[in-house]
Amino acid sequence: MQLIHQHGGDLDAIERKYGIPKNEIKDFSGNINPLGFPKIAERALAENLSIISTYPDKKYTALRQAISNYSGAATEHIVVGNGSTELISTFIQTVHAQQSIIIGPAYSEYEREVSLCGGTFSYFPLKEEDNFCINLPALLDALTADIGMLVICNPNNPTGTAFTTVQLEEVLLHCKKIGASVMIDETYIEFSDNLNEICAIPLAEKFDNLFVVRGTSKFFAAPGIRLGYGVSSNQSFLHRLITNQDPWSVNSLAAFAGEKIFSDKEFHTTTQTLISKERKKAFAELSTWKNIKAFPSSANFILLRLLTDKTTAAELFEKLIQKKMLIRDASSFTFLDESYLRFCILSPEDNAALLKEMKLWVE
Structure with missing residues (x-):
């Protein structure tokens, strides 16, 4: 099998x-948190199941505020979705790049979505002789003017290696010059010892060609609630993203749970x-x-x-x-x-x- x-x-x-x-x-x-789903949120859900009889707030105001408090991202730069997978898919569809580079090895969903959109892609390899750390000069050389999108999982799955925020800023500056969008998948970053040294969210204020995506499946042991969020300062992109999403993409229970788990310090x-x-x-x-x-x-x-x-x-x-x-x-x-x-x-x-x-x- x-x-x-x-x-x-x-x-x-x-x-x-x-x-x-x-x-x-x-x-x-x-790769799911061995502690399981946060008990505070579990109890709160059990006591508030009646919320399934109401539509969620279409703007997810309370949820986005909780994410802002947790991640440091500005509330107006946050979009939520039906798991990080929906946001990855919607972002790739929205950018609709003809040619993309994916840092590999990588999650297969990236290449699948690029292909579904009719685009082509190539992998830029993390090499074992470099302990799977990025060769930044070689990556910048590979990012030529015909590249419309760069996809990075940071920390990388399955190698566990990570770009530093300093390296990411250099990549974003280069991509800005060539007109390329950058998606950074931070699914595993909350497990890091050096989160503040590798996190891309602070760069979203400065670079409007950046989209950072996170989920709740791994760190919060909640793959079943299907809740993810993305961060970008590009308002036209965020508008297109929300327009392309199905209405109420995040259900009432997931939105309620999100408010609880992001505040459980x-x-x-x-x-x-x-x-x-x-x-x-x-x-x-x-x-x-x-x-x-x-x-x-x-x-x-x-x-x-x-x-x-x-x-x-x-x-x-x-x-x-x-x-x-x-x-x-x-x-x-x-x-x-x-x-x-x-x-x-x-x-x-x-x-x-x-x-x-x-x-x-x-x-």
Whole structure:
């Protein structure tokens, strides 16, 4: 079943193929916060289910204010959508660039949307010899006058590496000169230790060719509510984006939940502390293994490369799923092969169990 190796977190597909109840699987593939959905928001939703009988505010005023307080973006620069995927799709459709560059490896949705719009794209590679960090001069050389859009996931999925805000400003200046729009997907940035050094939202005030998009699926463990938001200072673009969206794209429950989760500062801090501590611990352990290379990460996951012919990522996937542990075979990502795999940070106990089991097969 090819789907299993290509998409993280597809527990229903795993359950069907392997006969393992999905509630018994430790999902190291989906990159979702192990703390689960914020309890404050969960209780508030349970007590206010009657809001499903009313339409949401068409301008999402309270939700956008909560996002502004959380992210630092100006309220008038914020647009909300039915998950970050809708905003990514709508932005790409709105820009309608004939030629785009995508920083790769990357989430397949970017290239899919570019293709659906009739555009062409090329990948600019993050290279292993650079530890998957950006070669900025080479990227600027690749951004020629015929490029209409640049797509960056920051931190990158699946490598975990990140552009700095200083580097992003240089990229935006160059793209402004050539008339290119820039979309930066910050899905994983809230898990970073150095968020203030890599965040693009402060640049939105200065550059009107920038669109920053975030979701709630990963950090807030809320893929089911389908809530995302974007930030841009380009008012004509925001108007086109909203015009192209379906009315009430975000439902009443999602809007209400968003107001609660973005203001739950204790949840934000607890998550960042847990992920930071466990990521450092896992990376330190993996760095002592002789048959694996672990790459430094600013996200809540770690990319690994097998340095042995004892097993492949696909074979390790099969061995671990029998132990009810689901990792991501990363070979389907552009530029990666069968030696690459990715796992996300869960609880201390789960992380220790995964590394113990993995070591049996790898070392």
